[in-house]
Amino acid sequence: MAKAFVVGHPIQHSRSPLIHGHWLKTYGLDGSYERIDVAPVDFGEFLRGFHARGFAGGNVTLPHKEAAFLGVDRRTERAQRVGAVNTLWVEDGVLWGDNTDVPGFIGNLDVSLGTGWERTVDTALVLGAGGAARAVVAGLQDRPLKRIFVANRTLSKAEDLARDLRPGSSVSIETSAWEALGRVIPHAQLIVNTTSLGMAGQPTLAIDFSRAPRNAAVADIVYVPLETPLLTAAAAQNLRTVDGLGMLLHQAVPGFRRWFGVTPEVTPHLRALILADIEAAR
Numbered sequence: 001m002a003k004a005f006v007v008g009h010p011i012q013h014s015r016s017p018l019i020h021g022h023w024l025k026t027y028g029l030d031g032s033y034e035r036i037d038v039a040p041v042d043f044g045e046f047l048r049g050f051h052a053r054g055f056a057g058g059n060v061t062l063p064h065k066e067a068a069f070l071g072v073d074r075r076t077e078r079a080q081r082v083g084a085v086n087t088l089w090v091e092d093g094v095l096w097g098d099n100t101d102v103p104g105f106i107g108n109l110d111v112s113l114g115t116g117w118e119r120t121v122d123t124a125l126v127l128g129a130g131g132a133a134r135a136v137v138a139g140l141q142d143r144p145l146k147r148i149f150v151a152n153r154t155l156s157k158a159e160d161l162a163r164d165l166r167p168g169s170s171v172s173i174e175t176s177a178w179e180a181l182g183r184v185i186p187h188a189q190l191i192v193n194t195t196s197l198g199m200a201g202q203p204t205l206a207i208d209f210s211r212a213p214r215n216a217a218v219a220d221i222v223y224v225p226l227e228t229p230l231l232t233a234a235a236a237q238n239l240r241t242v243d244g245l246g247m248l249l250h251q252a253v254p255g256f257r258r259w260f261g262v263t264p265e266v267t268p269h270l271r272a273l274i275l276a277d278i279e280a281a282r
C-alpha cells in the first residue's frame with residue numbers, strides 16, 4: 001500500500017487530504033494520504049526519515065517549503081527556479097523536490113481560458129511578490145509572452161523576484177511600483193492576483209479595470225471566497241475571470257501520479273466537493 005502525506009505546521013486547515021482521498025477512492029487504489037503536523041525544529045529529521053517510515057512521499061506546506069528546498073538531494077528545474085519545494089518523493093534512494101504550484105497555475109489557466117490563450121497575451125501583470133508569485137511568474141515564463149510586470153506593495157521584494165527569475169528567461173521581467181499600477185493595466189492582457197488581499201478576513205484588493213484591454217483575463221489565486229471582489233469587479237467590466245480553486249486542484253496532480261502511479265483527473269465533481277468543504281468551513 002502506497003502512503004503519502006501533507007506536512008505543515010499547523011496542518012488542520014489543509015484540503016489536500018480531501019483531494020487525494022477522493023482520487024484514491026475514485027481509482028480504487030490501496031493507498032493512504034494523511035496530515036502530519038511537524039514543528040520547524042523537527043522538520044529536518046522528518047525529511048530524512050519519512051521514507052524509512054514507509055511513505056512514498058508527500059506535500060509540503062507552510063512554513064516548510066523553503067526548508068524542504070534546502071533539505072532535498074535534488075530539485076526539478078522549476079523548483080530550483082522558484083526557490084521552494086511543495087512535493088517530495090524518493091527515487092533510487094535520492095530525495096527529490098518539485099514545485100507543483102507552477103504547473104498547477106498554468107494548467108488551470110489552460111483549462112479555464114483554453115489552450116493557446118497566450119496567443120492574445122503579450123504582457124502579463126502579476127500582483128504580489130511572495131512565494132505564490134514566484135510560482136506564477138515561473139509558469140508564465142515558460143510561455144511565449146513578451147513581458148511580465150510584477151507589482152508589489154514592497155517594491156524591493158518585486159525587484160528580488162525579478163532578479164532571481166530573470167536569468168535564462170526569454171520573457172522580459174519588469175517591476176512596477178504598487179502606486180503605478182494604473183499605468184500598467186492598459187497594457188496587460190492577463191492580470192493575476194497573488195497577494196492575500198481579497199481573502200476572507202483580509203482587506204479587498206480594489207483595482208480599476210475600466211482601462212484594461214477589452215480582451216483581458218483576470219485570475220485570482222485566492223479561493224476563499226471563490227469569487228473574490230477582484231473577480232466581481234473584472235466580470236463587471238466583461239473581462240474573463242479565473243478563480244483560484246483550479247490551481248489548488250491542478251497542483252495536486254503531479255504528486256498523486258508520483259506516489260500512486262495514476263494520473264488523476266480534475267473533475268467538476270472534485271471541484272464541487274472541495275467547494276462544499278470551503279463553504280461548510282465559513
Ligand code: NAP
Pocket residue numbers: 101104127128129130131132133152153154157194195196197199203221222223244245247248249251
Ligand atoms: P506570502 O509569501 O505571504 O505573500 C503575500 C503577498 O501579499 C505579498 O506580496 C504581500 O506584499 C502581499 N500583501 C499582503 N497584505 C497586503 C496588503 N495589505 N496590501 C498589499 N499587498 C499585500 O503569501 P503566498 O504564499 O505568496 O500566498 C499568497 C496568497 O495566495 C494567499 O492568499 C494564499 O492562500 C494564496 N495561494 C493560493 C494557491 C492556490 O493553489 N490557489 C497556492 C498558493 C497560495 P508585501 O511583500 O508588501 O508584504
